[in-house]
């Protein structure tokens with residue numbers, strides 16, 4: 001694991017998720033910018049402190065010097081955004097499988113380069129768009145693919161948070177937030193951090209591709225360089241209309257990610273804060289709530305569920321499903337398409353972010369996403 005030490009927010013989700021399927025064991029890493037803290041962290045987890053490396057260079061040289069059967073096989077990158085690309089590149093080139101946080105890189109060009117390197121070095125690259133692992137998201141994907149809601153008319157994905165509201169109005173407080181610093185966050189705050197999840201959910205559940213976007217972003221203050229709120233209209237394949245709404249100043253909202261897909265025969269709606277419920281709205285029929293663990297679900301949703309019906313599964317389980325999918329790929333076993341997001345999703349996400357930024361900059365004009 002690179003990053004993810006005691007001070008990290010998402011590291012614990014990865015550690016727990018990686019253990020749930022019993023396919024991974026954390027052995028070492030470069031857990032922190034401070035080596036002393038990294039060693040303390042390794043000690044607290046009863047890891048070999050010799051494998052708590054001071055930085056990624058020492059990690060790569062230390063691990064590649066070991067005999068192949070002792071060497072770490074897969075590396076998780078959970079550092080701030082600007083480090084994903086250089087770290088992933090270094091790891092792929094050294095032959096490690098990579099599990100990486102989003103946004104995958106700072107630019108689409110970098111993501112394309114990683115895609116080429118993944119193919120060249122024949123490694124697995126999993127991108128942790130965490131929400132794609134929920135059983136009922138996978139059920140939604142299966143139902144759409146099976147034509148249950150007919151031809152799609154409209155797709156609407158929202159990701160609303162409120163955590164920047166208490167920070168953004170005070171210049172001093174803003175300085176302490178790396179997500180508001182272009183040197184660390186990259187080109188975007190809101191769209192890069194959460195809008196990209198909503199975008200990924202649209203392409204993941206529907207299998208559609210976004211062809212162009214028209215975006216309107218908001219920084220709230222002129223001296224805040226990055227977007228903290230925005231809306232993007234999407235034109236998907238066959239002229240289908242879609243919407244990504246993202247905000248970090250939706251005051252007091254928590255992690256209100258929702259996706260709704262409406263078709264000629266019905267609609268489906270899923271909300272991350274109640275992830276075990278999938279709302280099925282059949283045309284002319286009674287609205288239904290589908291839940292995990294039941295035989296009526298698709299094979300994909302069923303293999304993504306560990307508990308009996310009524311025992312809630314949450315974000316750790318969702319992330320664990322991505323880890324299990326990646327483990328199958330690493331071991332060369334068969335896995336269901338969509339079992340984990342790949343570098344392809346990373347390229348699509350970066351192209352979306354760049355198109356949204358360009359659209360906003362160019363007077364909110366329609367901007368193509370060329371693949």
Ligand SMILES: NC(=O)c1ccc[n+]([C@@H]2O[C@H](COP(=O)([O-])OP(=O)(O)OC[C@H]3O[C@@H](n4cnc5c(N)ncnc54)[C@H](O)[C@@H]3O)[C@@H](O)[C@H]2O)c1
Nearest residue numbers: 003004005008009010031032033078079080081101102130
């Ligand atoms: N998939 C999701 O739902 C989700 C949720 C939250 C965060 N994230 C992503 O995870 C990444 C990390 O976010 P976070 O909120 O956990 O950040 P954080 O600031 O809480 O943690 C970052 C960690 O990286 C470490 N670090 C920084 N530079 C390093 C270096 N050079 N070498 C080794 N370690 C280093 C820090 O010490 C810290 O432990 C971001 O890219 C973010 O977008 C994804």
